[in-house]
Amino acid sequence: MAPLLEVKNLSIAFRSFRGVRRVVDGVSFAIAPGEQVGVVGESGSGKSVTMLAAMGLLPGSAIIESDGIVINGRDLSKASDRQWSAVRGDDISMVFQNPMTSLNPSMRIGPQVSESVAVHRRGTSAAELRKVAREMLREVAVPNPDLRATQYPYEFSGGMRQRAVIAMALAGEPAIVVADEPTTALDVTVQAQIVGLMEDLTQKRNLASVVITHDLGLVAEMVERVIIMYAGRIVEETPVGPLFDRPAHPYTRALLESRPVTTERHGRLNAIPGLPPTSADAVPGCPFHPRCTFARDREICRTERPPLTRFADGRASACHFYEEVLAAEEPRTGTGQAAPTAAAADGEVVLELEDVSKHFGKVKALNGVSLAIRRGETLGIAGESGCGKSTMARIAMGLLKPTAGQVRVNGRDISQLRGRALREARRDIQMVFQDPTSSLDRRMRIRSIIAEPMVIAGMKRAAIAARIEALMEAVGLAPHYLAAYPSELSGGQRQRVAIARALALEPDVIVFDEPTSALDVSIQAQIVNLLDDLRQSANAGYAFIAHDLGVLRHVSDAIAVMYLGRIVETGPTDALFCDPRHPYTRALLASAPVDHPKHRRQEKFVVEGSPPDPANIPSGCCFRNRCPLARDICASEEPPLIEVGAAGHRAACHFAADTALLATLPTLTITEQ
Amino acid sequence: MRETLAYLWHHRTGRIGVCLVSFMVLVAIFAPVIAPYGPNEQIRGAELMGMSWEHPFGTDFLGRDILSRTIFASRISLTAGALAVVLGAVLGIAMGLSAGSLGGWTETVMMRASDSIMAFPAILLGAAVVAILGPGFVQVAIAIAIAQSPLFARLTRAIALSEARLEYVEAAESMGATKLRIMLFHILPNSAGPLIVQASLSVGIAILLESGLSFLGLGVQPPTPSWGQMLADALRFIDFIPSYAIFPGIALTIVLVGVNFIADALRDKIDPQSVTKGGSN
Numbered sequence: 009m010a011p012l013l014e015v016k017n018l019s020i021a022f023r024s025f026r027g028v029r030r031v032v033d034g035v036s037f038a039i040a041p042g043e044q045v046g047v048v049g050e051s052g053s054g055k056s057v058t059m060l061a062a063m064g065l066l067p068g069s070a071i072i073e074s075d076g077i078v079i080n081g082r083d084l085s086k087a088s089d090r091q092w093s094a095v096r097g098d099d100i101s102m103v104f105q106n107p108m109t110s111l112n113p114s115m116r117i118g119p120q121v122s123e124s125v126a127v128h129r130r131g132t133s134a135a136e137l138r139k140v141a142r143e144m145l146r147e148v149a150v151p152n153p154d155l156r157a158t159q160y161p162y163e164f165s166g167g168m169r170q171r172a173v174i175a176m177a178l179a180g181e182p183a184i185v186v187a188d189e190p191t192t193a194l195d196v197t198v199q200a201q202i203v204g205l206m207e208d209l210t211q212k213r214n215l216a217s218v219v220i221t222h223d224l225g226l227v228a229e230m231v232e233r234v235i236i237m238y239a240g241r242i243v244e245e246t247p248v249g250p251l252f253d254r255p256a257h258p259y260t261r262a263l264l265e266s267r268p269v270t271t272e273r274h275g276r277l278n279a280i281p282g283l284p285p286t287s288a289d290a291v292p293g294c295p296f297h298p299r300c301t302f303a304r305d306r307e308i309c310r311t312e313r314p315p316l317t318r319f320a321d322g323r324a325s326a327c328h329f330y331e332e333v334l335a336a337e338e339p340r341t342g343t344g345q346a347a348p349t350a351a352a353a354d355g356e357v358v359l360e361l362e363d364v365s366k367h368f369g370k371v372k373a374l375n376g377v378s379l380a381i382r383r384g385e386t387l388g389i390a391g392e393s394g395c396g397k398s399t400m401a402r403i404a405m406g407l408l409k410p411t412a413g414q415v416r417v418n419g420r421d422i423s424q425l426r427g428r429a430l431r432e433a434r435r436d437i438q439m440v441f442q443d444p445t446s447s448l449d450r451r452m453r454i455r456s457i458i459a460e461p462m463v464i465a466g467m468k469r470a471a472i473a474a475r476i477e478a479l480m481e482a483v484g485l486a487p488h489y490l491a492a493y494p495s496e497l498s499g500g501q502r503q504r505v506a507i508a509r510a511l512a513l514e515p516d517v518i519v520f521d522e523p524t525s526a527l528d529v530s531i532q533a534q535i536v537n538l539l540d541d542l543r544q545s546a547n548a549g550y551a552f553i554a555h556d557l558g559v560l561r562h563v564s565d566a567i568a569v570m571y572l573g574r575i576v577e578t579g580p581t582d583a584l585f586c587d588p589r590h591p592y593t594r595a596l597l598a599s600a601p602v603d604h605p606k607h608r609r610q611e612k613f614v615v616e617g618s619p620p621d622p623a624n625i626p627s628g629c630c631f632r633n634r635c636p637l638a639r640d641i642c643a644s645e646e647p648p649l650i651e652v653g654a655a656g657h658r659a660a661c662h663f664a665a666d667t668a669l670l671a672t673l674p675t676l677t678i679t680e681q
Numbered sequence: 682m683r684e685t686l687a688y689l690w691h692h693r694t695g696r697i698g699v700c701l702v703s704f705m706v707l708v709a710i711f712a713p714v715i716a717p718y719g720p721n722e723q724i725r726g727a728e729l730m731g732m733s734w735e736h737p738f739g740t741d742f743l744g745r746d747i748l749s750r751t752i753f754a755s756r757i758s759l760t761a762g763a764l765a766v767v768l769g770a771v772l773g774i775a776m777g778l779s780a781g782s783l784g785g786w787t788e789t790v791m792m793r794a795s796d797s798i799m800a801f802p803a804i805l806l807g808a809a810v811v812a813i814l815g816p817g818f819v820q821v822a823i824a825i826a827i828a829q830s831p832l833f834a835r836l837t838r839a840i841a842l843s844e845a846r847l848e849y850v851e852a853a854e855s856m857g858a859t860k861l862r863i864m865l866f867h868i869l870p871n872s873a874g875p876l877i878v879q880a881s882l883s884v885g886i887a888i889l890l891e892s893g894l895s896f897l898g899l900g901v902q903p904p905t906p907s908w909g910q911m912l913a914d915a916l917r918f919i920d921f922i923p924s925y926a927i928f929p930g931i932a933l934t935i936v937l938v939g940v941n942f943i944a945d946a947l948r949d950k951i952d953p954q955s956v957t958k959g960g961s962n
Contacts (some may be wrong), residue, residue, distance in 0.1 A: 405855050431857035439855050447848035451870040461856040509852070 011038035012184050012216050013100065015062050016075040020054070020240075023069050032058050032240040033288040039184060042214045046227040046248070048263075049237035050528035051499075052284055055220050058237070059186050063100055064092035080183065097124035101177040105189040107169035111161040117172050118157030121145060124180035144175035148205060166393070167198035171205065178209065184216040191226065195392035196555055197615050200599035203229055222529060224267060225601025228252065233322065236260050239295035240288030242316055245324040252604050256325035256334050258302045264339040266533035268562040269603040270585070276540060277341070277562070279533035283498050294328065302329055341603075355383030357419075358516040358549040359404060359437065364413030364423075365573075366399050370623045373399040375573040376413070381517065381549035388564030388581065389553045390596065394622055396573035397553050401519045404551065406434050418516055435465060438510035442522035444502035448494040454505055455490040461512045479508040482545075483538060500531035504538065511546060519551045524559055532559070539563060557600045561585055566656065569593050572622055572630040575649065579657030589652045589659035591635045594673045629662070636673065637663055688950050689943065698942025705936050709755040718746040720753035721904045729922055738928045741914060751928050754906040758936070761822050761900075761907075762888035768826030769887075770880055773833025774869070780834070781841025782864045792838065795831035803828040803890055804897075811899040821900045825890045829883050836879050840872040874951035881944035885937045892933060908933045 020032040032054040039045055049055040060066050062077055064084060077085045080099050084092060096102075101124065104110035112120060118141035125132055125140050132140075138157065145153035148171040161169060170190065177185050190206065191199040207230065210217050219230055227234055227248060234251055236244040236259065244257040255261040265278040282299040285291045291298065293310040303309040308328050316326040327333060359381045366374040374396045381387050391397045402408040404415055406422050415423045422433045438461075441447035448457055458479055462472045480487055483504040494502050503523060510518050520539070524532040536559060543550065543563075554560050560567060561581060568578040569592065577590040588594045595615040615634045620626060626633050632642040641662055649660045663669050689695040708715060718724075728744040730736055738747035773795070780791040798806070803825070810824035844850065845868065853863050892909030894900040901907045908929040915926035 402851075407851060407854060431859065434855050434857045437855075439852065441848040441852060443848065447852050449849045449853075449867050449871065451873070460853070460858070464857050464862070506852075509856075513856075 010081065011078075012041050012080060013062060013218075014038040014076065014078040015058070016078070018058060018061060018072070018074040018077070020057055020061055020066070020073075021071045023071060028071070029286075030240065030288040032061070035237075035240070035242055037235055037242065037245070039216050039218060041183060041216055042210075043216050043233065044210060044231040045216075045218050046231035046234045047218060047220045047237060048222065048224065048227055048234055050222055050284055050530060052239075052286065053237040054240040054288070055237045056188055059102075059188065059218060059220055063096060063102060063186060064089075065096075065102075094128075097180040097182065098128045099182055100184045100186065101180060101182040103170075103173055103177045103185060103187040103190050106193040107166060107173050108193065110173055111169055111176075113161050115160075116157070117145070117159055117161065117164065118142070121157070121172060121175045121179050123176070128180055140179055141175075144179050145172070147178070147209070148172070148175045150175070166194055167201060170194060170198075170202055174202075174205065174209070178213070178215075181213075182215075184218070185210075186218045186220070188220045189222070190219065192221075192223070196557070197392060197595055197599045199601070201616075203601075206230065223601060224252075224263065224529075225603060228602050228605045236263075239285045239291065241295065241326060242324075243296065243326045245316070245322070247322050248605055250323070252606075253338050254334055255339060256319070256323060256330045257296075257327050258300045258333055259296045261333060261336070261339050262299070262301070263529055265341055266530050267341055267603070268533070268536060268556075268558040269341055270557045270561055270597065270600050276537050277533040279537050280530035281534075283500070284528075284530075294326075302327070302333060355385065355549075357381065358383050358417065359551070360414075360416040360419075361400070361404065362414045362416070364400070364403060364410045364415060366396075366403060366408065367411045372622055372625055373573050374403070374410070375625075377570075377573070377575055378413075379568055379575065379578070381551060383516070383547060383549050384543075386543060386550040386552055386563055386565050388560040388567040389551060389570060390555065390557065390560055390567060391570035392555065394572070395570040396622070397570050398521060399573075400570075401439065401521050401551065401553060404517070404519060405437055405439055406430055435461070435513050436515050437517040437519065438513065438515040439519045439521060440503070440506050440510050440523045443526045444499065444506045445494070445526070447506055448502055450494050452493070453490070454492050454494070454497070457494070457505060458490075458508050458512060461509060465513055475512065479511055482511065482542070483508045498531070499527050500534055503527060503535055507535075507538065507542070511542070514546075515548055517549050517551065518546075519553070521553045522555065523552075525554065525556060536562060557585075557597065558603075569596065572620065572625055574630060574660065576631065576661070577659040578649070579659075580654060583654040583657045587653055587657075589657070589664040589667075589670065590631075590661045591637055591663075591670070591673055592631050593659075594670065595634075598673075629660075637669060685947070685950065689946050692946040692949065694942045695946025695949075698939045698944075698946060701935050701939030702943060705755055705932070705939065706759065708752055709759050712752045712756055716746075716749035716752045718749040720750050720906050721745060722749070729918060729925075731922055732924050739922055739924045741911075741925060742918065747911075747925060747928055750906040750911060751908070751932050754908045754911060754929065755932060755936075757818065757901050757905060757907040758888050758891060758909075758933070761818060761825070761891040762884050762936075764819075764822040765825035765829065765887040765891070766880055766883045768822060769829035769883065770833050770876065772826060773830035774837045774872075774876065776830065776834040777837025777839075778841055778864050778869060778872075781838040782845060782860060782868060788838075791834065795834040798827060799831040801828075803886075804893055807890065807894045808897070808899060811894065816899050816902055818901050818905075821891055821894050824894065825887045828890065829887065832879060832883065833876065836875060837872060840875055841868050844868045844871050878944055878947045878951060881940060881947055885940040885944070888933070888936055888940070 016036050018032060018035045021028050021030040035058055047055045047059065061072055064087065066072060074085050076083045079095055084095060118138060121144050122137040122141040126137055141157045142153045145156055150156050150168060150171050164172060191202050194202060209215065221227060231248055233247050235242055236257065238259050244260050246256065252264065255264060262280045266280055268277060280299050285295055293312055294314050297303040297309040314326045314328045316324050317330065318324045319330065357380045361377055361379050364374060364377050377400060379387065389397050403410050410423050414421045417433060417436050425433055455476060458476050459472050462475060485501060485504050489497065524535050527535060552563055564581045566579065567581050567584045568575045569590065571592050577584065577593045588597055617634050620633065628644050629642040629647050632638040647660045647662045649658045650664060652659050652664045689699050722745060724740065724744045728740060729742050730740045732739050736746050736748065738751060741747055776791040776795060780788040806828045807824040810827060811820055814820040850863055850867060853867055891900060895907045895909030896913040900909060911929040912926055919926050
């Protein structure tokens, strides 16, 4: 069958006043009708740019060269904007990453969904357009489509918006849909819903799809064939089956090995050393050779670009020694070294929250949360957006005052402190934020950034200089970066700077707020390993907020699961992952992307809906309106956090002790350890 | 700084702006060397002459060389413009920064004050200030500074509000930094880009305002030359000696065009979304 979309020898460069930078070099691929393909790569690999070029969506500053961009038999490589407009939305359409910004906020959902029909089939009557919008919304399972079509985007939750964006992309009945990180901006349980929806739709409509992602778990669930990109080139092309067991390129292998997975706990992660190159021409020879374990000192890797060689049906690798890579044993996550555990779990309590609530007017962000972190211990905090985890972090930091309850740092209540006393108390508890791009002052040099807490604390200059040197070494940064600005550093390096700054005053508690979620997979592993090292050397208690259950499983000694401003389950990490006692925990675990296609779930447990509005919390159990086990008692009585199973394992569910009932809800497939 | 200059130089209209402004600045600095006559030197019997080899721009009604007066007037116009913008920016930024970072009643007082200033047309405000302080160079600069401060106050407040939401401000707070430190060390440096663009736009407006006030006789007092005052003098003779008005007018135009080109180029640099036609590199 002729391919729907074929890109031949595509190269892309961007022009700026600093010169020309090539970002994609000689990429060719084809998508057959009805085929599901994943394009995987880290940021800067050229994956999004390639697909944008294939849709004619790149700005004028891009220099695009190719031997053809063929869609449905028409070569569009030299097409005008007008010709492209005729194709986009009709033959090919796109689902963007962030549904918060990809809908027009001042336009009703209905007309947005039917816009591509209005554009491509002129003369369609208004009544017909309304019908199309309604039908499409029904197809993507938006409840009450008649009403929803007349609403504005702000009245939709994130998951509902992404459904509307998908409806929009499909309204023109394209043959192929490009989805750019379609689930990255969504919550875990909502992600699972969208993945399921896309699977149903592509099957029902015999739609071809290209999913651009950095998430190998998503690939394992959604696609049949995978294209792996690195430094603007395709390095491997393969059906999804052999990808996970027999990767044919060292980069693919390294990516697989560097992921923390949810199904087991393992030793240090196999981080890929170094950084990806900044442009397609930056590294001579094989672009991956400086980070490759197979290259060793081989001359050819340094001097000659490996061509993309086809070696089996549907498989290709751009490695000089792909046979050696294929013959290597199955990729394993973790190095096999003992899993790092806390030095002493019996240290004194450094941070204690007692019955803390925070209400913003009618919005009840936090409701009676209690927790304690001991010196040397890491408490993982899991939950979806709106569960109050960030509010809790800010209260623990003394940045927000709780409405009720006490926050004790080293036994002293800081919740009522003000002015100078509060500023001084804050030094004992530091925070590492999610996005180092916004948490570091972009106008300051690295030296001043790391020095700032010590300057504020009034330390002597010589002492500060010595401490900075020690900190840079502790977080693994070369001293020459001290004179640089944050913009000159990569994301991972910036996060190292943020960590160094948090360590500067030797705080007793460090709060990590999603410290790895803005980073690429290979860099995430480096940072997770760094955190492991710090946990063993620095003498503090750690709170680790994350939505990635794999990372949480890896770093935490204990875990607290939050839902609507409450802790619904808490306990030692292994107990909680292997024997989850709250239906919401089970849903979270069941919704997490799988680690391997062999774990593709036969029966799915996807909770419907998204978390209710914290301004309007249901009576009794806060999870009852999404819980498949809900009975009358759940609406009338709020379940207390009761002790179940292992020591310290507590869950707030009326059926927490009823393991037979809970077992009807699937959870993670746990492999034997 | 060096990067900004490099950018300006690579920006097509930015480069023209830099050339025009540096030309006028050089003229102002080396006025005594360049000018063939003193600014107030009267040549008997040569009143109201047209263009000639001795007086390329002609002479005025007191027999003074218009070329020399135009050259010396650049000193007044440029320094008045720069001084007014510096004063206005300091005043406005202080208002806006405290309003945006502190909020509460500080914000209300500062922003209502700036609204009140904005309610008056700049020329009227200038006339009022001069009426109170008396005419003169510094007074005019103060008048213009007050008239321009609301622009800086509003812009600074808007930037401060959006910067204050970024995590680095929270990070500084969590280190125990005081409000003042966060305002001066974090929010202000990060607001610099848009403020510099605003300042460069304001220089043009300030020079124009200075000329306007001088034209009305409220600015620099005779015999010190300024472009606006020369234009006012020339008005009576515009029918038979057009060069009298044309050359101060051209000088004013050169500065304004140059300053605006630079401002446009700087805006392109900090906001690549709004690249003007001249901006393709």
